[in-house]
Amino acid sequence: MSRTIKIAHIGDLHFWHLPRNPFVLLNKRVLGVGNLIVGGRARRFRQELAPQLVARLNDSSFHAHLFSGDFSTTSLHHEFGKAFDHFSSIPDTIGFYSVPGNHDCYITSELSAPTFSRGLTDRFNPETAISLVELAPQLGLLRINATTSNGLSAHGRITEQHLAFLSQHQETIIRDLKQLIVLCHFPPEDPSGVLRHDRGPQLLNARPFIETLSPLPMPVLWLHGHHHYRWLFGSPTAPNLTYLNGGAPLMRFGGRAPDLGFHEVEFSPDAPVLVRTHYTGAHHKDWKVVENRLPKSGEFIDLQKLHQ
Numbered sequence: 001m002s003r004t005i006k007i008a009h010i011g012d013l014h015f016w017h018l019p020r021n022p023f024v025l026l027n028k029r030v031l032g033v034g035n036l037i038v039g040g041r042a043r044r045f046r047q048e049l050a051p052q053l054v055a056r057l058n059d060s061s062f063h064a065h066l067f068s069g070d071f072s073t074t075s076l077h078h079e080f081g082k083a084f085d086h087f088s089s090i091p092d093t094i095g096f097y098s099v100p101g102n103h104d105c106y107i108t109s110e111l112s113a114p115t116f117s118r119g120l121t122d123r124f125n126p127e128t129a130i131s132l133v134e135l136a137p138q139l140g141l142l143r144i145n146a147t148t149s150n151g152l153s154a155h156g157r158i159t160e161q162h163l164a165f166l167s168q169h170q171e172t173i174i175r176d177l178k179q180l181i182v183l184c185h186f187p188p189e190d191p192s193g194v195l196r197h198d199r200g201p202q203l204l205n206a207r208p209f210i211e212t213l214s215p216l217p218m219p220v221l222w223l224h225g226h227h228h229y230r231w232l233f234g235s236p237t238a239p240n241l242t243y244l245n246g247g248a249p250l251m252r253f254g255g256r257a258p259d260l261g262f263h264e265v266e267f268s269p270d271a272p273v274l275v276r277t278h279y280t281g282a283h284h285k286d287w288k289v290v291e292n293r294l295p296k297s298g299e300f301i302d303l304q305k306l307h308q
């Protein structure tokens, strides 16, 4: 009898902290902290609601939690500390997998000695640029750390190392897996006309990576964040590839309180993968769970609007 596996996908948390020491601001953080104060991120990201999200994750008996990055806002030790304090209560028996987002590697020097791993523990460490693990028999997880030294912009990049790894493991993936999950902060393709402030492609050099995924005989679910908006989007160029945007669970949206939303992915070797969304009403107590239809190639499903 085959075993059904349920995993959670959590998007951009953006824990924040306003530093008292002005010397930590002598870099890109000036922009980040300015954005916190002037741009109102501190009001928009309600980190005091994190315990309700953690409690829901703990209550739901997931096999693993997958975090698609942007734990922090300006890569400060305090911000990672908050993430660690909240999520370290999750039992060790539950798998914990994450990749960093651009906000977790906010200044260039931290790309070589990432605050991302220093501020948390090995449990949160992305370890390498790319790795493949079997979450369960026939269910693979490909983790991609695509953060890069990019000056003032926010994009990620697929490197030769990522491409070489995928090519080297192609045979194993085809032989052993019925479903592949990619966990990467950045999406290689976005639905057109959806983003209010379109920043252009956010994962550079992604085309050869998609072209290697496309001929694989199994469905590929690409879990990402970065755009703070929950959606499902069928790749217009690779029919077996579906994007799942985790959104930002702690973010106020459209003048409303955060709904603490995250996704559940259910895998069984003998059935198509199922994607559900967990989210709360205004008082953060009455959790709702909605099963989502998977999109066709090129189709966009606006989960942020559907779940109001």
Ligand SMILES: [Fe+2]
Binding pocket: 012, 014, 070, 101, 103, 225, 226, 227, 228
């Ligand atoms: Fe983000």
Ligand SMILES: [Fe+2]
Binding pocket: 070, 101, 102, 103, 154, 185, 225, 226, 227
């Ligand atoms: Fe991001």
